[in-house]
Amino acid sequence: MTLLGDLVSLHQVDCQVRALRGRLDTAERHYATQERQRKDVAARIEEVRSQIRQHQATAANLEAEGGSVKMRIDQFRGQLNLATNPKQYAALLNELKTMQAQRDEFDGLALAQLQKSEELQGRLADLDTKVAERAAVCAAARREIETCRGEVGARLGELDRERTGASAKIPSRELDIFDRVADLYDGEAMAELVAVDAKRREYVCGACNMELPPDKYATLASNANVVVICTSCHRILYIPQVGNAVA
Ligand SMILES: [Zn+2]
Known part of the structure; x- marks a missing residue:
């Protein structure tokens, strides 16, 4: 996985x-x-x-x-x-x-x-x-x-x-990030990266709803082995359809 x-x-x-x-x-x-x-x-x-x-x-x-x-x-x-x-x-x-x-x-x-x-x-x-x-x-x-x-x-x-x-299964650096954010948000460490309008390349964080730069989507969509965090709330972003990361 x-x-x-x-x-x-x-x-x-x-x-x-x-x-x-x-x-x-x-x-x-x-x-x-x-x-x-x-x-x-x-x-x-x-x-x-x-x-x-x-x-x-x-x-x-x-x-x-x-x-x-x-x-x-x-x-x-x-x-x-x-x-x-x-x-x-x-x-x-x-x-x-x-x-x-x-x-x-x-x-x-x-x-x-x-x-x-x-x-x-x-x-x-x-x-x-x-x-x-x-x-x-x-x-x-x-x-x-x-x-x-x-x-x-x-x-x-x-x-x-x-x-x-x-x-x-998680490398220690990524696990540290996860644990820190999970403690910060009482378990809500992950947030879905939501495409509001894919054509216009408008994306938001599913947890805090703040707009995300399109390159975050591009990075995640092409590589499910990298940790990308929300610029505003710092939750770990994921795209449900990518890399078996199905919630
Ligand atoms: Zn966020």
């Missing part, structure tokens, strides 16, 4: 390898994205749980403080009756009121902490639902990777061997 015929064969198997790898890559990327989102939600849950624990601990401390003030109030009430004159009674009563206000303040603060904790419990329930959903999506994405590996794996091995065989 001619060099161009060999290049077209390599191009065909290279495209298949890239398509299969692409499917596996897509599945793996999808899983990675989902897993990252699941971990973000899980981290948020830990954060909210820790906030809830803090609010509950603060509430318990405030309740304890309020409780000890209440005990002092109860003890103090007994002393009111022991007051010997109205002035002393008024002073004791005043002190009692201060203590009651203090107790109310502790109770209020404890209640506020408990309310915050309850709000966070609500948010936690939402996050738990979300993380369960994410986990289900992740498991499905994981299964898709396994399915893909199963379906793609064996075929990819075969194609990789075919590709190695096809590239072994």
